Amino acid sequence: MGILQVQDVNKSFGGLKALHNVNLDVEEGAVHAIIGPNGAGKSTLLNCFVGRLKPDTGSVMFDGTSLLGIAPHEINQAGVARVFQTPEIFGDLSLIENVMIPTLAKRDGAYTVNAWGRVDQAAEIRDKAEHILEDVGLAEKREMHANSLSRGDKRRLELAMCLVQEPKLLLLDEPTAGMSRADTNNTIDLLKRIGERGITKIVIEHDMHVVFSLASKISVLAQGTVIAEGAPEDIKGDPRVQEAYLGGAHL
Amino acid sequence: MMSKITPRNDNVMMGLFAVAVLTMPIWLMPIGASYPDLMQKFAIFGIFAIGFNILFGLTGYLSFGHAAFLGVGSYTAVWSFKLLSMNVLPAVVFAVLVAGAFSFLIGFISLRRSGIYFSILTLAFAQMSYNLAYSVLTPITNGETGLQLAKSDPRVVDALFVEAGAGIPSTNFFGIAMSGYGGFYFCAILLIVGFYLSLRITRSPFGMMLKAIKSNQNRMSYTGLNTRPYALTAFVISGMYAGLAGSLLAVTDPLAGAERMQWTASGEVVLMTILGGVGTLIGPVLGAGIIKYFENIFSAFNESILTSIFSFLPDGLQDVVVSVVGLFVGEGWHLTLGLLFMIIVIYLPGGLVEGAQRIRTYATKKREKKSAASHQPQIAE
Numbered sequence: 001m002g003i004l005q006v007q008d009v010n011k012s013f014g015g016l017k018a019l020h021n022v023n024l025d026v027e028e029g030a031v032h033a034i035i036g037p038n039g040a041g042k043s044t045l046l047n048c049f050v051g052r053l054k055p056d057t058g059s060v061m062f063d064g065t066s067l068l069g070i071a072p073h074e075i076n077q078a079g080v081a082r083v084f085q086t087p088e089i090f091g092d093l094s095l096i097e098n099v100m101i102p103t104l105a106k107r108d109g110a111y112t113v114n115a116w117g118r119v120d121q122a123a124e125i126r127d128k129a130e131h132i133l134e135d136v137g138l139a140e141k142r143e144m145h146a147n148s149l150s151r152g153d154k155r156r157l158e159l160a161m162c163l164v165q166e167p168k169l170l171l172l173d174e175p176t177a178g179m180s181r182a183d184t185n186n187t188i189d190l191l192k193r194i195g196e197r198g199i200t201k202i203v204i205e206h207d208m209h210v211v212f213s214l215a216s217k218i219s220v221l222a223q224g225t226v227i228a229e230g231a232p233e234d235i236k237g238d239p240r241v242q243e244a245y246l247g248g249a250h251l
Numbered sequence: 252m253m254s255k256i257t258p259r260n261d262n263v264m265m266g267l268f269a270v271a272v273l274t275m276p277i278w279l280m281p282i283g284a285s286y287p288d289l290m291q292k293f294a295i296f297g298i299f300a301i302g303f304n305i306l307f308g309l310t311g312y313l314s315f316g317h318a319a320f321l322g323v324g325s326y327t328a329v330w331s332f333k334l335l336s337m338n339v340l341p342a343v344v345f346a347v348l349v350a351g352a353f354s355f356l357i358g359f360i361s362l363r364r365s366g367i368y369f370s371i372l373t374l375a376f377a378q379m380s381y382n383l384a385y386s387v388l389t390p391i392t393n394g395e396t397g398l399q400l401a402k403s404d405p406r407v408v409d410a411l412f413v414e415a416g417a418g419i420p421s422t423n424f425f426g427i428a429m430s431g432y433g434g435f436y437f438c439a440i441l442l443i444v445g446f447y448l449s450l451r452i453t454r455s456p457f458g459m460m461l462k463a464i465k466s467n468q469n470r471m472s473y474t475g476l477n478t479r480p481y482a483l484t485a486f487v488i489s490g491m492y493a494g495l496a497g498s499l500l501a502v503t504d505p506l507a508g509a510e511r512m513q514w515t516a517s518g519e520v521v522l523m524t525i526l527g528g529v530g531t532l533i534g535p536v537l538g539a540g541i542i543k544y545f546e547n548i549f550s551a552f553n554e555s556i557l558t559s560i561f562s563f564l565p566d567g568l569q570d571v572v573v574s575v576v577g578l579f580v581g582e583g584w585h586l587t588l589g590l591l592f593m594i595i596v597i598y599l600p601g602g603l604v605e606g607a608q609r610i611r612t613y614a615t616k617k618r619e620k621k622s623a624a625s626h627q628p629q630i631a632e
């Protein structure tokens with residue numbers, strides 16, 4: 001039994017069926033890639049996991065409890081963190097603050113009024129934040145405003161904000177989009193390293209180099225339906241996948 | 252350039268602030284503002300603006316109804332004088348608590364929306380309070396006349412200790428009269444305390460969460476933080492500051508009227524905060540002081556004063572000048588305020604604090620250039 005179990009999830013927007021009877025079983029510790037053409041419903045599926053959207057029907061179970069009908073902050077506190085397709089960061093705060101906030105959220109819970117302590121004296125939180133910024137290669141920029149970062153750096157910052165929480169399940173929506181080749185490779189290395197920490201990951205990715213270097217399992221989504229699923233080698237050779245998504249190219 | 256944020260630098264800033272506030276009677280003398288009535292207004296509206304800035308400056312929620320809490324503070328304080336004691340301590344404490352409870356209610360409902368809808372909700376609640384104070388709540392507010400002290404008030408606590416005198420007793424802090432300098436120093440000390448608390452909040456993990464609300468509420472929720480109670484806490488704290496300011500208005504002049512809750516009063520604290528610098532520590536205090544100072548000066552002018560000022564002009568021209576300038580002074584002072592506000596928002600959206608920072612960077616750049624220029628010949632040697 002996987003850590004995340006998705007059963008018969010359906011989601012429509014008006015007349016558009018964005019998800020159609022989607023089933024997914026993500027094993028603990030796995031790197032589960034979801035690939036598929038634009039508009040296939042990949043981001044929509046993740047939205048159903050983090051409380052941004054509620055599926056019309058179906059169930060999403062994480063670690064034995066349902067993720068449906070509970071608030072986004074409760075889902076995060078349960079151990080699910082997400083990197084969005086368009087980076088969601090604290091744009092007008094410094095990088096170090098961006099990372100300290102999730103650290104505090106992890107330590108102190110969803111709501112704590114500590115109005116007397118000093119952020120600049122919170123050594124334990126600060127150290128943790130600095131450390132993770134080093135991990136993603138943003139340490140020198142720690143005092144910069146997050147808004148002034150490049151798109152690739154914003155993604156890495158958001159990744160740091162998720163990693164610092166040591167989530168059980170990490171959702172990554174196109175984590176290398178907008179990154180240079182070198183940055184993409186760094187990110188692959190980073191994701192491999194955190195793989196060793198035993199964080200389960202779901203990765204949506206267009207870059208097949210990234211997918212095949214990381215994934216232990218791949219699900220292919222097209223027009224809201226899972227059309228193929230299996231180990232990377234099987235997916236590579238699957239004619240349905242070739243036709244629906246890859247068009248025979250780049251493999 | 253900003254100096255680094257450390258406890259030490261903050262203590263220095265705090266010390267400078269305290270000294271500046273307590274020595275107001277000295278350094279405000281040259282500009283003719285060193286009398287207690289005006290200085291205590293600086294302090295009271297400074298407190299109001301500091302509290303407002305905790306909500307608006309940190310979380311970004313723009314309330315257009317904070318005067319309601321100011322009014323609630325005043326009414327509560329006057330009732331404390333009437334029922335309990337002329338000692339200002341219970342008056343201030345009750346005012347803060349009642350304003351806190353009241354802002355919890357209004358905040359709880361208003362914070363269901365954000366942006367302009369939040370602002371409109373707070374405005375609506377404040378106008379409702381204002382109208383209620385004039386109508387159904389007359390038994391509590393004494394309607395248009397305003398709530399005043401009377402000789403026949405029970406003052407149950409005072410009655411235990413002292414014989415009732417001939418007239419209405421005056422407000423005091425354990426015997427220290429709250430008129431004149433006594434009142435000013437009482438307000439000044441509370442301003443310093445209020446400033447210190449806002450400094451601590453700004454530097455604290457809680458303050459960082461409030462800034463996160465302003466920056467990105469989505470990210471906050473997906474990060475495991477429940478945004479609503481954080482915003483509500485900030486709302487209540489700023490309501491309590493407003494209640495404190497309202498009670499101090501009653502401490503220094505023991506009456507309370509509904510006009511204190513009017514939307515113009517809510518708008519004024521917005522102006523003070525923006526004029527000084529939203530989200531900065533010192534900005535709101537500066538803004539409050541400047542607006543109250545100019546209000547005092549500009550509203551004092553009347554036509555006869557203007558006529559004598561411009562008496563050097565030929566008759567026809569004098570009339571024209573007097574009638575034009577007259578629009579901007581006296582009752583028309585709000586026109587000046589509006590112009591000032593427009594200029595600030597357009598040219599200096601960060602307020603006076605940003606202006607000061609710009610001047611400072613400009614000056615240091617110039618100095619660096621100068622010293623670089625004077626060093627050049629040596630390098631050439």
Ligand SMILES: Nc1ncnc2c1ncn2[C@@H]1O[C@H](COP(=O)(O)OP(=O)(O)O)[C@@H](O)[C@H]1O
Pocket residue numbers: 013016018036037038039040041042043044045
């Ligand atoms: N909030 C929404 N409202 C309406 N339509 C949406 C919404 N979110 C996604 N869609 C539509 O659902 C489909 C799937 O979108 P998405 O999940 O973003 O695709 P992917 O991430 O696979 O590229 C698209 O046709 C998109 O336009």
Ligand SMILES: [Mg+2]
Pocket residue numbers: 042043044085173
């Ligand atoms: Mg997408």
